[in-house]
Amino acid sequence: MSATNGFQHELSAGEGHHHDSSVLVERPPVAAPAPQFASRAIPPPALSPNWVTNASVLWEHRRLLVRVAAVSLILSLLLAFILPKQYKSSASIMPPSNSGASTAMLAALAGRALGGLNGLGGLAGSLLGGNNTTALFVELLRSGTVANHLIDRFDLQHVYRKRYRVDTAKYLARHTTFVEDKKSGVITITVVDTDPRRSRDLAQGYLEELNLLLNRTSTSSAHQERVFIEKRLAKVKADLEQAQQEMSEFSSTHSTVDIKEQTRALVDAAARLQAQMIVEQSSLSSLRQIYGDGNVRVRAAQARIGVLQGELTKMSGTSAPLSTTEASPAGDEGSSNNELYPPLRQLPRLAVPFADLYRKVQVQETVFELLTQQYELARIQEAKDVPVVSVIDSPGIPEKKSFPPRLLLTLLLTLLATAAASAALLFRHRWSQVGPADPRKLLADQIVGSLQARLTNGRSGEPR
Numbered sequence: 001m002s003a004t005n006g007f008q009h010e011l012s013a014g015e016g017h018h019h020d021s022s023v024l025v026e027r028p029p030v031a032a033p034a035p036q037f038a039s040r041a042i043p044p045p046a047l048s049p050n051w052v053t054n055a056s057v058l059w060e061h062r063r064l065l066v067r068v069a070a071v072s073l074i075l076s077l078l079l080a081f082i083l084p085k086q087y088k089s090s091a092s093i094m095p096p097s098n099s100g101a102s103t104a105m106l107a108a109l110a111g112r113a114l115g116g117l118n119g120l121g122g123l124a125g126s127l128l129g130g131n132n133t134t135a136l137f138v139e140l141l142r143s144g145t146v147a148n149h150l151i152d153r154f155d156l157q158h159v160y161r162k163r164y165r166v167d168t169a170k171y172l173a174r175h176t177t178f179v180e181d182k183k184s185g186v187i188t189i190t191v192v193d194t195d196p197r198r199s200r201d202l203a204q205g206y207l208e209e210l211n212l213l214l215n216r217t218s219t220s221s222a223h224q225e226r227v228f229i230e231k232r233l234a235k236v237k238a239d240l241e242q243a244q245q246e247m248s249e250f251s252s253t254h255s256t257v258d259i260k261e262q263t264r265a266l267v268d269a270a271a272r273l274q275a276q277m278i279v280e281q282s283s284l285s286s287l288r289q290i291y292g293d294g295n296v297r298v299r300a301a302q303a304r305i306g307v308l309q310g311e312l313t314k315m316s317g318t319s320a321p322l323s324t325t326e327a328s329p330a331g332d333e334g335s336s337n338n339e340l341y342p343p344l345r346q347l348p349r350l351a352v353p354f355a356d357l358y359r360k361v362q363v364q365e366t367v368f369e370l371l372t373q374q375y376e377l378a379r380i381q382e383a384k385d386v387p388v389v390s391v392i393d394s395p396g397i398p399e400k401k402s403f404p405p406r407l408l409l410t411l412l413l414t415l416l417a418t419a420a421a422s423a424a425l426l427f428r429h430r431w432s433q434v435g436p437a438d439p440r441k442l443l444a445d446q447i448v449g450s451l452q453a454r455l456t457n458g459r460s461g462e463p464r
Helices: 002-016 035-041 050-060 062-082 101-113 120-128 134-141 144-154 165-174 196-216 221-254 259-291 296-316 344-385 406-432 439-460
Strands: 087-094 176-180 187-193 390-393
Touching (some): 050 062, 050 406, 062 406, 087 196, 134 176, 134 187, 144 165, 144 196, 187 196, 221 344, 259 296
Antiparallel strands (some): 087 187, 087 390, 176 187
16 A cells, blocks of 8 residues: 555656656566467468469559550451462362282382382382272372473463472472372362462362373383284284285286186186087088088088187187286286186186285285284273272362451450560569569670670671
């Protein structure tokens, strides 16, 4: 009680004299909190996550991002409408399944068309074991022969505005695709061009050039046989015509048609004349004994014998050998007298050359007939061996463009530009928080300073 009164007395005394001097009041010390409650006493400030920081940076520059998006949208729209339209035309073909001579022909054909490219031998060897020639047809479509013919046919070097022919071929190859279906063997040819009609014509041109290449470079055995028989047939035909002409001239000169039949007919006629003359001579002898030589009947019998003798002499002819003038049409008298048959004595001599000419004509006719039959067979076999491409889907004029996709292109470019601007803002914010003593910032300042020095020296003309 006395202590309390004493403390109040001192406080009142202090209040009464505070204008004279300052009085220090000592407070009892505050005890430190227990260790288990130290961390709870003053909580540290909470750290914000990265996405919140990034979002705040982007929200702070939202107007800039909107302007970037608007500008990129306008530019992408302009680009989408400036880019030329491209049209796609496709065709599907199915190569025939050939084996044997046809497959060997295709292997040789590819070697000739592709100029002996490396790896073609393995390709042809693999095809020789099977019936599928799809891969070989694809290589033929990609060959330089087909590309060069298409370049000349459609004037692609002028259309594509290429200075060199090789660049034109590369451009055409980049805009043409050949898709091979391993299971069905169907080949799909797709051509992309800025003109819808030209894309259709180019796809059709690939089909036509492939058929022409196959037909032009066919090296099958049937083709070679057909070419040989064709040449031989022309030679045999010329020889046959010459032999027929020689036989015709000989027959016209010597009045020979069929030596055997003419000989048989002449011998029979001569025998009948000889028999009639013998009868007339017997009758003449009888008449002479009865009437004498001056009788009319005797003279009539003598006249008949003379006529028969003349006919027999004329029919028999002379036994003189044939001369060169008699063998020619202009020098033969029998031909000028229009005789229907040669003399009987000349028939044996005419039989030998006539038989030679007749045999020559018969041989040439037989050879000509055989070669004609073989020629037709070779043509049929050649048509079977030459592969013909079966067109499944013919190329048509495309109605819609295949490129560019304007809506997708516009959205994609706008998103990319906005994303790039956002990334630049975030990078600048992160970089601004890097201290000046950071090694990365020191390296960047050194690189920037070096580049500025080089630019300054270059502008002033001083040596580096």
